Amino acid sequence: MKIFIYPPNSLILSDLVERFGHQPLALMNEVRKRVTDPSLDSPPMNMTPDDPKRGLKWAAIEVPSGVRGRMALMDPLIEHAEAAIIVEDAEYMFGCLGCARTNELLKYTIRKKGIPVLELQYPLNEDDAKNFVLYIKEFLDKLKPATTPSKEAVQ
């Protein structure tokens, strides 16, 4: 299944989802499609003036174009999500990932989508981290069985 992860660029979530046999919907994949596109119209991220217009699908016209542009970037992630893991209070979400309001809107949109959502707190110590992994494993196991890499493929 395709699992939306929040923070959308998290190494830990991306790894755990893939490790437990599902496909993480990570932001890096969308960024790659834009920055490696042969037609680079608007460097560095290739966000063109059309993107805030596409963001109107998720936010009203009076919402800042930065929010709409970011929502346009994450549109495929929201559209394809079949389940979601949302981790709150990640310290690095305050700062260079960008816009707190976009993050709020993103989480709201995912919660309203009616898909299974696991909500956790970012682990701050060893016991929390162990529980964090076990909760994610339990959640992903309850979802529809996914394809796990066969031993032949591994070897």
Add this chain to the structure above:
Amino acid sequence: MATTEEDEVITKMVVISDSLLPAEVAISAYKITSDVTIKETCYGLMVTGKRREVDRMVAGLRYEHPHKIFVKERGYPPGDSRRCRADRGGGPRPGFHQLKYELDILPDISKGLVLVDRGSKPVPRPRQKNIDVDRFRQIIDTVTGREGDAQQ
């Protein structure tokens, strides 16, 4: 001709959480496949190649070091002038601080993965409550030395 998803060129970051060296992991990676480009970094490896080959290499590395490596995809190719420090005049590259923050907790996540292999179940833990308002006021008063003012 349009490329299929398996043939598209992707980059993945292999992050080491334990006492392994990037060089050791790179040698293991080259044993699995030589059809990828591997760059050693301070945190592990950056692997570029066709998705099919990169995924095969990652699966092989996970088989060899099940709890010691963590993998995520990267948007920009290695050495891209929009991200590479060589072209940016120094300083950490964008995204480094996030990676560093997650690197610090990877050993604990590895311990969680060991528990997953043992078939453990999560133990619900009560969340730590916020400090009581009266106690908080008491602390402020003690520090500022204005015990009498707070009462008024």
